[in-house]
Amino acid sequence: MKNILVRSASLLSVAAAVTGALAGTAAAAPVFGATNFSGGNWGGYVSFGSFTTATASWVEPSVTCNSSNDLFAPWVGIDGDGSSTVEQTGVATDCSSGSPVYQGWYEMYPAAPVYYDNPVSAGDQITATVTRTGTNTYQLALADTTKGWSKTTTKSLSSQHSSAEAIIESPTDSYPGIDGGVKFTGVKFDGKNLADTSPSGLDADDNGSNTWSPSAIASDGTDFTMTRH
Numbered sequence: 001m002k003n004i005l006v007r008s009a010s011l012l013s014v015a016a017a018v019t020g021a022l023a024g025t026a027a028a029a030p031v032f033g034a035t036n037f038s039g040g041n042w043g044g045y046v047s048f049g050s051f052t053t054a055t056a057s058w059v060e061p062s063v064t065c066n067s068s069n070d071l072f073a074p075w076v077g078i079d080g081d082g083s084s085t086v087e088q089t090g091v092a093t094d095c096s097s098g099s100p101v102y103q104g105w106y107e108m109y110p111a112a113p114v115y116y117d118n119p120v121s122a123g124d125q126i127t128a129t130v131t132r133t134g135t136n137t138y139q140l141a142l143a144d145t146t147k148g149w150s151k152t153t154t155k156s157l158s159s160q161h162s163s164a165e166a167i168i169e170s171p172t173d174s175y176p177g178i179d180g181g182v183k184f185t186g187v188k189f190d191g192k193n194l195a196d197t198s199p200s201g202l203d204a205d206d207n208g209s210n211t212w213s214p215s216a217i218a219s220d221g222t223d224f225t226m227t228r229h
Contacts, residue, residue, distance in 0.1 A: 043204025043212040043226055044167040046081045047189055047197035051164035054078055055129040056187040060102060062122035064177035065095035072170040073105075074182050076128045078138070083160035085109055089128045089140045091120055095176055106140040108155045116142070118149045127186075132161070164189040164197070168204060168212060168226050175206045181227040193221030 056076045063070075075090025089106040092115075102120035107113040120126075124146040131139045136158050143150035166187045187194040195217045204212040206228060215225045 041169050041171055041173055041204055042081075042165075042167050042202050043169070044165060044184070044202055044214055045187070045194060045199040045217070045224065046163050046165040046167075046202060047194070047199045048082065048163050049197070050161040051078055051132075051189045051197075053129065053131040053191070054164040054166070054189050055127070056166040056184045057125065057127040058182060058184050060091055060093075060120060060122055060124045060126055061182055062179045063093055063095075063100045064179075065098060065100055066177060067174060068096050068098060069172050069174040070095035070170075070176040071172045072168060072175050072178075074126075074166075074168045074184070076130055076164075076166050076187075078130050078132060078164050079159050079162050081163040081165060083162035085157060085159035087130050087132075087138045087140065087155075087157060087159065089130060089142045091126055091142075093176065100176065104142045104144070104151065106142065106151075106153060108138065108140070108157050111155070111157075114153070116151055118144065118151065119147055120144055121147070132159075166194070166224075167202070170204065170206065173205050173207060175204075175210075175212065175228070178228070181212075181225050183223065183225040185223045187222045187224070194224070195221035 054076045058074050071094050073090045073092040075088050077088030080086035086109045091104050094101045104116040105113055124144050127143045129141045133139050137156050139154045141152045166184050168182050189197045201214045211229050212226050213229055217224050
């Protein structure tokens with residue numbers, strides 16, 4: 001398992017986005033996509049290679065905020081492990097207000113992140129897909145099929161095409177309580193089942209005393225669950 005430190009875009013906090021900032025420059029806010037080594041703040045599966053698409057689904061989990069520092073997001077992406085570029089989309093849950101706030105977002109480093117103002121709730125079925133449509137062109141798609149909305153954005157970026165991944169992440173290393181963990185389903189890279197892409201598992205740190213770890217990949221070759229230990 002690789003120990004690689006990678007820097008990506010500085011995301012605005014979800015709380016700032018809720019008050020109306022859909023994109024902007026980052027300040028002293030938590031950073032998604034910053035440290036993606038095992039035991040850092042990425043947990044899930046990563047496969048190395050020049051992939052053109054990554055897709056996964058999950059049911060947005062119900063959480064209990066234990067502190068205002070709790071912050072996490074499930075997401076899928078291309079690049080970021082072994083590269084300084086990241087193209088990613090998912091749903092962030094922020095507890096800075098004392099209650100969980102859910103919000104979809106995408107990021108194309110080095111451009112500023114963008115948060116969506118479409119509603120997301122615990123229990124919603126989410127599907128996220130990142131596709132490289134040209135040498136340096138990407139399409140980022142996020143859908144909440146429960147609420148009935150989808151967002152698709154096309155952006156250009158000179159990227160390194162180093163990996164594909166399905167991840168949960170807490171840039172604060174502080175996860176809320178997550179009922180039942182986070183189950184990814186239908187994870188495919190380049191149309192291949194996750195299990196057929198030589199994936200490596202990553203553990204995510206949680207406050208230095210707990211770890212979020214991926215289960216073995218299910219017999220269908222695509223599903224796994226992140227649980228706290």
